[in-house]
Amino acid sequence: MLKGLTTWSRVKSPWVCHLNTGSCNGCDIEILDALTPRFDVERFGILLKASPRHADVLVCTGPITRQIKSRVVRIYEQMAEPRFVMAIGSCASSGGVFWGCYNVLGGIDKAIPVSVYVPGCPPRPDAIIHGVVKLLGALDPRYNQLLDALKKKEEARVSGK
Numbered sequence: 001m002l003k004g005l006t007t008w009s010r011v012k013s014p015w016v017c018h019l020n021t022g023s024c025n026g027c028d029i030e031i032l033d034a035l036t037p038r039f040d041v042e043r044f045g046i047l048l049k050a051s052p053r054h055a056d057v058l059v060c061t062g063p064i065t066r067q068i069k070s071r072v073v074r075i076y077e078q079m080a081e082p083r084f085v086m087a088i089g090s091c092a093s094s095g096g097v098f099w100g101c102y103n104v105l106g107g108i109d110k111a112i113p114v115s116v117y118v119p120g121c122p123p124r125p126d127a128i129i130h131g132v133v134k135l136l137g138a139l140d141p142r143y144n145q146l147l148d149a150l151k152k153k154e155e156a157r158v159s160g161k
Contacts, residue, residue, distance in 0.1 A: 013045035014084075014136070017055035019075060021108070023062030024097075026122035027089035031059060034125040041129055044136065052078045057115075057135065058085045060108045063095045067103065069111045076112040084115040086131055093117045126154070 020028055034041045035048060049055045052075045064072065076083065087108045090096035095106040108114055115138070118131035130150060 013047065014056040014132075015047050015049045015054055016057040016059050016086075017049050017052045017075075017079075018059045019052075019061070019072070021060060021062035021068045021072060021092075022065060022098075023089065023091050027061040027092070027120075030122045030125050031061070031088060031128060034128045039125045039129060041132060044129075044132060046132060052076075053080070055079055056082075056084065057132075058083065058112075059088055060085060060092045060114075061088045063091045063098045064105045064108060064110045065103045066105060069105060072108070072111045084135055085112055086116045086118060086135065087114045088118045088128060088131070089123055090119060090121040093119055096121060126150075 018028070018031060033039060046057075052058060056079070058076060058079060060072075076085070085108065087093045091098055092108045095104050098104045099106070105111075116131045116135045118128055120127055123131075133150060
Protein backbone atom coordinates (compact mmCIF):
# COMPACT_ATOMS: atom_id res chain seq x y z
CA MET A 1 0.00 0.00 0.00
CA LEU A 2 2.82 2.40 0.76
CA LYS A 3 4.28 1.97 -2.73
CA GLY A 4 0.94 2.93 -4.32
CA LEU A 5 0.71 5.96 -2.08
CA THR A 6 4.26 6.97 -2.96
CA THR A 7 3.54 6.62 -6.67
CA TRP A 8 0.35 8.68 -6.31
CA SER A 9 2.19 11.54 -4.57
CA ARG A 10 4.85 11.45 -7.27
CA VAL A 11 2.18 11.69 -9.96
CA LYS A 12 0.56 14.65 -8.26
CA SER A 13 3.82 16.56 -7.77
CA PRO A 14 6.90 15.07 -9.41
CA TRP A 15 10.17 16.83 -8.69
CA VAL A 16 12.74 16.94 -11.46
CA CYS A 17 16.50 17.32 -11.49
CA HIS A 18 18.15 18.58 -14.65
CA LEU A 19 21.44 16.98 -15.74
CA ASN A 20 23.48 18.25 -18.68
CA THR A 21 26.06 15.69 -19.79
CA GLY A 22 27.74 17.95 -22.33
CA SER A 23 25.22 19.22 -24.85
CA CYS A 24 25.25 22.48 -26.79
CA ASN A 25 22.74 23.95 -24.26
CA GLY A 26 19.93 24.30 -26.84
CA CYS A 27 17.83 21.71 -25.01
CA ASP A 28 18.65 23.31 -21.65
CA ILE A 29 17.24 26.63 -22.85
CA GLU A 30 14.03 24.88 -23.99
CA ILE A 31 13.69 23.14 -20.61
CA LEU A 32 13.98 26.52 -18.89
CA ASP A 33 11.41 27.90 -21.35
CA ALA A 34 8.99 25.13 -20.31
CA LEU A 35 9.33 26.38 -16.72
CA THR A 36 8.43 29.98 -17.62
CA PRO A 37 4.92 31.37 -17.13
CA ARG A 38 4.16 31.05 -20.85
CA PHE A 39 4.25 27.26 -20.83
CA ASP A 40 4.07 26.79 -17.03
CA VAL A 41 4.98 23.14 -16.49
CA GLU A 42 4.45 23.81 -12.78
CA ARG A 43 0.69 23.54 -13.41
CA PHE A 44 1.28 19.78 -13.34
CA GLY A 45 2.90 20.12 -9.91
CA ILE A 46 6.41 19.76 -11.33
CA LEU A 47 9.16 21.51 -9.42
CA LEU A 48 12.82 21.82 -10.40
CA LYS A 49 15.18 20.58 -7.67
CA ALA A 50 18.95 20.97 -7.49
CA SER A 51 19.67 17.63 -5.81
CA PRO A 52 19.00 14.19 -7.31
CA ARG A 53 18.29 12.96 -3.76
CA HIS A 54 15.11 15.06 -3.76
CA ALA A 55 14.07 14.34 -7.34
CA ASP A 56 11.67 11.79 -8.81
CA VAL A 57 12.55 12.44 -12.47
CA LEU A 58 16.02 12.95 -13.91
CA VAL A 59 15.81 15.19 -16.99
CA CYS A 60 18.92 14.57 -19.11
CA THR A 61 20.35 16.53 -22.02
CA GLY A 62 23.48 15.69 -23.97
CA PRO A 63 25.20 12.46 -24.99
CA ILE A 64 26.95 9.92 -22.78
CA THR A 65 30.71 10.10 -22.97
CA ARG A 66 33.23 7.70 -21.49
CA GLN A 67 34.13 10.29 -18.86
CA ILE A 68 30.60 11.12 -17.70
CA LYS A 69 29.08 7.61 -17.73
CA SER A 70 30.09 6.63 -14.17
CA ARG A 71 28.93 10.01 -12.84
CA VAL A 72 25.52 9.67 -14.48
CA VAL A 73 25.11 6.19 -12.98
CA ARG A 74 26.07 7.55 -9.54
CA ILE A 75 23.56 10.41 -9.82
CA TYR A 76 20.85 7.97 -10.94
CA GLU A 77 21.55 5.70 -7.98
CA GLN A 78 21.21 8.64 -5.56
CA MET A 79 17.55 9.04 -6.54
CA ALA A 80 14.85 7.35 -4.45
CA GLU A 81 12.74 4.53 -5.90
CA PRO A 82 10.69 4.66 -8.07
CA ARG A 83 12.85 6.86 -10.29
CA PHE A 84 12.29 7.97 -13.85
CA VAL A 85 14.52 9.39 -16.58
CA MET A 86 13.62 11.68 -19.47
CA ALA A 87 16.04 11.98 -22.41
CA ILE A 88 15.51 15.46 -23.87
CA GLY A 89 16.76 16.09 -27.40
CA SER A 90 18.55 14.14 -30.10
CA CYS A 91 21.86 14.03 -28.23
CA ALA A 92 20.32 12.45 -25.14
CA SER A 93 18.27 10.05 -27.25
CA SER A 94 20.98 8.76 -29.58
CA GLY A 95 24.13 10.85 -29.38
CA GLY A 96 22.83 13.36 -31.94
CA VAL A 97 25.41 15.51 -33.68
CA PHE A 98 28.11 14.05 -31.43
CA TRP A 99 27.47 10.50 -32.70
CA GLY A 100 30.66 8.91 -34.00
CA CYS A 101 33.01 11.07 -31.93
CA TYR A 102 35.80 9.07 -30.35
CA ASN A 103 34.60 9.67 -26.77
CA VAL A 104 30.79 9.48 -27.26
CA LEU A 105 29.06 6.20 -26.39
CA GLY A 106 25.59 7.31 -27.54
CA GLY A 107 22.41 8.39 -25.78
CA ILE A 108 21.55 8.36 -22.08
CA ASP A 109 20.23 4.80 -22.39
CA LYS A 110 23.84 3.58 -22.76
CA ALA A 111 24.28 4.30 -19.02
CA ILE A 112 20.86 4.26 -17.33
CA PRO A 113 17.31 3.14 -18.24
CA VAL A 114 15.20 5.83 -19.90
CA SER A 115 11.45 6.16 -19.31
CA VAL A 116 10.59 8.84 -21.91
CA TYR A 117 12.37 10.10 -25.02
CA VAL A 118 11.64 13.63 -26.27
CA PRO A 119 13.08 13.98 -29.79
CA GLY A 120 14.19 17.21 -31.41
CA CYS A 121 17.23 19.40 -31.83
CA PRO A 122 16.25 21.19 -29.69
CA PRO A 123 12.73 20.01 -28.82
CA ARG A 124 10.06 22.65 -28.39
CA PRO A 125 8.80 23.35 -24.86
CA ASP A 126 5.39 21.91 -25.73
CA ALA A 127 7.11 18.67 -26.81
CA ILE A 128 8.86 18.55 -23.45
CA ILE A 129 5.53 19.09 -21.69
CA HIS A 130 4.03 16.33 -23.87
CA GLY A 131 6.82 14.00 -22.69
CA VAL A 132 6.15 14.90 -19.06
CA VAL A 133 2.42 14.23 -19.47
CA LYS A 134 3.24 10.94 -21.24
CA LEU A 135 5.36 9.93 -18.24
CA LEU A 136 2.60 10.91 -15.83
CA GLY A 137 0.11 8.98 -18.01
CA ALA A 138 2.19 5.85 -17.55
CA LEU A 139 1.98 6.33 -13.79
CA ASP A 140 -1.70 7.32 -13.63
CA PRO A 141 -4.16 6.61 -16.50
CA ARG A 142 -6.15 9.77 -15.71
CA TYR A 143 -3.38 11.82 -17.29
CA ASN A 144 -4.10 10.13 -20.63
CA GLN A 145 -7.22 12.34 -20.90
CA LEU A 146 -4.97 15.38 -20.59
CA LEU A 147 -2.69 13.91 -23.25
CA ASP A 148 -5.65 13.52 -25.62
CA ALA A 149 -6.65 17.16 -25.01
CA LEU A 150 -3.10 18.33 -25.76
CA LYS A 151 -3.09 16.25 -28.95
CA LYS A 152 -6.38 17.80 -30.14
CA LYS A 153 -5.06 21.29 -29.37
CA GLU A 154 -1.90 20.62 -31.42
CA GLU A 155 -3.94 19.23 -34.34
CA ALA A 156 -6.11 22.35 -34.30
CA ARG A 157 -3.01 24.57 -34.25
CA VAL A 158 -1.47 22.75 -37.21
CA SER A 159 -4.67 22.79 -39.25
CA GLY A 160 -5.13 26.51 -38.54
CA LYS A 161 -8.54 26.29 -36.86
